[in-house]
Amino acid sequence: MVTVAVLGTGLMGLPMARNLVMSGIRVKAWNRTREKALPLEADGAVVAGSPAEAVEDADVIITMLSDGDAVLDAMTAARPALRSGQVWAQMSTVSVAAVGRLAALAAECGPTFVDAPVQGTRQPAEQGMLVILASGPRAARQALDPVFSVLGEHTLWVGDNGTDGAGTRLKMAAVSYSITTTAAVAEALSLAKGLGLDPDLVRQVITGGPMDSPYFQAKARAILEDDFTPSFSVHNAELDTQMITQAGESAGVRMDLAAAAGERLRRAEAQGHGGEDMAATYHAAFG
Numbered sequence: 001m002v003t004v005a006v007l008g009t010g011l012m013g014l015p016m017a018r019n020l021v022m023s024g025i026r027v028k029a030w031n032r033t034r035e036k037a038l039p040l041e042a043d044g045a046v047v048a049g050s051p052a053e054a055v056e057d058a059d060v061i062i063t064m065l066s067d068g069d070a071v072l073d074a075m076t077a078a079r080p081a082l083r084s085g086q087v088w089a090q091m092s093t094v095s096v097a098a099v100g101r102l103a104a105l106a107a108e109c110g111p112t113f114v115d116a117p118v119q120g121t122r123q124p125a126e127q128g129m130l131v132i133l134a135s136g137p138r139a140a141r142q143a144l145d146p147v148f149s150v151l152g153e154h155t156l157w158v159g160d161n162g163t164d165g166a167g168t169r170l171k172m173a174a175v176s177y178s179i180t181t182t183a184a185v186a187e188a189l190s191l192a193k194g195l196g197l198d199p200d201l202v203r204q205v206i207t208g209g210p211m212d213s214p215y216f217q218a219k220a221r222a223i224l225e226d227d228f229t230p231s232f233s234v235h236n237a238e239l240d241t242q243m244i245t246q247a248g249e250s251a252g253v254r255m256d257l258a259a260a261a262g263e264r265l266r267r268a269e270a271q272g273h274g275g276e277d278m279a280a281t282y283h284a285a286f287g
Contacts, residue, residue: 001028004147005050005234007060007074008092009037011230012118013064015126016091016151021045023150030054030074040201051078060086060147061111064174068098075105084110087143090162091116093236095243096172098249099165112140115162118152121175121176121181121231129153137160152168172247176258178215179244183261185219190285200224219279228276237278239266268273 002025008015009031017040027045030053031037035048048054055078063071073080088111090102099115106113114136125132126217130152134144139159148155159166172267189199193250202219206212222228241262248255267284268274 002060002143002146003028003058004060004062005030005048005054006062006064007031007054007078008063008065008070009040010064010066011122011233012125013062014040016062016064016120016130017045017130019041019126019150020147024088028058028167030211032074051075052081053085054078056081058086060143061086062147063088063090065092065106066236067092068094068102071102072098072105075102075109079105081111082106082109082111086111086112087197089111089114089116089134089144089147091118093117093171093175093240093243094168096247098166100163103163103165109279110135111142112137113162113163114140114144115149115167116144117167117220120152121170121173122229124150124153133167133174134159135159135168137164154268163200169247172244173242177204178232178242179241179265179278180257180261181215183257183264183281184283185216186223186264186282187285189223190282191221194285208278222277222279223282228273228280230275230277232278233273233275234265234268234278234280237281238262238269238274241265247255 004027006029009029017029021043021135026133028048029037029040029045030048030051037075041255042091051074065071103113103117116134120130132148132155134157188202191203240256245255246256264281268281273280
């Protein structure tokens with residue numbers, strides 16, 4: 001039986017680990033705040049007391065943590081138990097620069113490194129419908145295929161060398177679209193309200209037309225119903241805009257929309273909305 005270590009059981013990691021357990025895969029989970037991992041025990045997972053304990057007999061290691069520094073800290077703590085023959089699927093959203101540091105750690109410790117961030121938020125994670133953007137050696141795919149087939153609707157392999165960060169580079173481009181689109185939806189509805197109109201009229205104009213999409217409907221509904229249950233939080237989206245703009249600068253590409261979205265998200269967080277869904281950038285229009 002394949003054993004998968006999941007390091008990080010937050011908004012995304014918890015449902016991912018749960019889906020793996022429910023599919024019959026043996027899971028050992030670790031989270032810095034242990035209480036967040038404990039619900040997995042009822043599903044049949046083993047909750048480890050440390051990253052090293054989680055990975056010591058794992059065939060596949062998944063990291064799903066907040067940023068590159070958190071991943072590096074966890075895997076450094078796991079270092080005594082890392083070995084050749086393991087496959088490390090780094091599925092967190094990290095900066096392009098961080099990929100090199102993580103790949104270097106893997107090269108020192110033995111695991112085969114696969115850069116495999118995901119496109120999708122909490123609901124697709126719960127449904128096993130993520131899109132996995134993977135880059136890594138073909139030899140690692142045999143170990144990862146049964147794992148990725150549980151976690152995602154589709155795996156897009158964009159390179160054979162995980163150390164070059166092709167998956168992360170693609171993630172930066174894709175997540176820039178989702179964040180800036182959310183900001184655009186929020187700004188349109190807030191403008192309608194500011195002009196003395198019912199913001200729902202904007203939704204009615206767009207529904208069924210060429211600008212309509214399930215994504216527009218989901219974010220508009222969150223704003224109109226004042227339901228900002230997080231799928232992807234304001235705080236995490238703002239962190240991503242920093243990584244996006246940095247990636248653009250390194251490539252000589254100006255990311256004007258991502259920078260503007262980041263400013264809106266920082267205002268929303270300052271207003272106390274950091275833990276809410278990024279659609280709460282709507283509130284930034286009035287602060």
